[in-house]
Amino acid sequence: MAVARDQKSARKKSAPQKSSRAAGKKAGAVKSTKKTANPLGLEKKAPGRFDTLQEIALAAHRKLPPEVWDHLMGGADSEMTLRRNRAGLDALALRQRVLVDVRNIDLGTTLLGQKLAFPVFPAPVGGFLGKVHHEGGTAVARAAVSRGTTAFIATAAKPSLEAAQAAVKTRLIFQLYVRGDRTWIEGILDRVRKAGYGALCVTVDRNFYGRRERDIVSGLPVKEGFGDQSYQASLNWKDLVWMKERVGLPLVAKGIATAEDAELAVEHGADVVYVSNHGGRQLDHAQGSIEVLAEVVKAAAGRAEVLADGGVQRGTDVVKMLCLGASAVGVGKLLGLALSAGGEAGVARMLELMELEVRTALGLMGVTSIKQLGPQWLRAVPVLGTPSPVSAYPLLEAAVRREASPLGGQRGAR
């Protein structure tokens, strides 16, 4: 088992050599206060007690079989879009002002008139959540609402779209993949309305299924198990108008990445334009999400709210997206990591830590409300290191680098 293996090697490394111990005595070296040889002690932590986002990601890395890890963390083809999501975020630095009274910081935002305690939400993550947790979508809904935010519930949510909405009092957002003809869509939209959802999100960047080569090579059967995918390929703007009318709810268009499409989305009734490239899982060699955010915000010109996701792993990433005009920010891979690491409690803790990181960043920037954020807080900087989906977590990056095989080595035998 990898956990046992990790503990063993950590023990070996931390066993002090005689000579260095003597040298330490002489120099009055500071003694480690750690009783355990495992520096992180992840195995002993209840899911709700992770102290850092990094620990959540590390715990998931230890738990997930390599091919499942790769499915969650990988992208399409050469994974350039995947890396650009991070590179775009890393290419921006935050400015800071000092001697501002930051005892009270207002993180509140709104989405379609609903108050969110802080500007982060679980993005729609479909079949994966149900694979790592029997109540996938429902667990995420409960965790999000318990932290004062909302959640997007995917078409493939387990146990069902109805169960996720019934588990909470807040109205959630349902995300649609079109997998059938108009009769099929009517059926699902009627269920969405009846279940009490507050908005319909149509994902528009999945007309083809991106070629995720990690899944193809590892032979992972990634089938969502419902309907015919070809209907998504024929989707057009008029369908969006029809869907909004049929469901009678506000419309979110997810997967917008250009000013032109933002304009069209607004013209065709989108109340929210959601900037996303599906976490780098669809079109390869696209721009990073944050790189296109400003042009979308400009095109929406206040006529629609703007959400964004893509590569967000840290509170500082959230702050950067808010500076460029997003009103709230989604997490996809991080959600998958949190649910894998600790179920519902893991997701709630992840959101709590995200909130803590956003608050800390704003405090250190001298900002007392997210309303004060804007592009003036950002500067373009050279990117350091190699951006990747794990590069925001140095300990995880090191663990992944140690893996023998490019598809994940020998983890997951637990």
Ligand SMILES: Cc1cc2nc3c(=O)[nH]c(=O)nc-3n(C[C@H](O)[C@H](O)[C@H](O)COP(=O)(O)O)c2cc1C
């Ligand atoms: C495993 C996985 C499954 C996903 N499933 C869906 C889905 O069912 N519907 C959807 O609109 N987006 C889906 N996405 C995309 C996310 O909603 C989101 O756009 C993306 O993950 C954000 O980037 P990030 O993973 O870097 O945070 C999925 C992403 C992942 C990682």
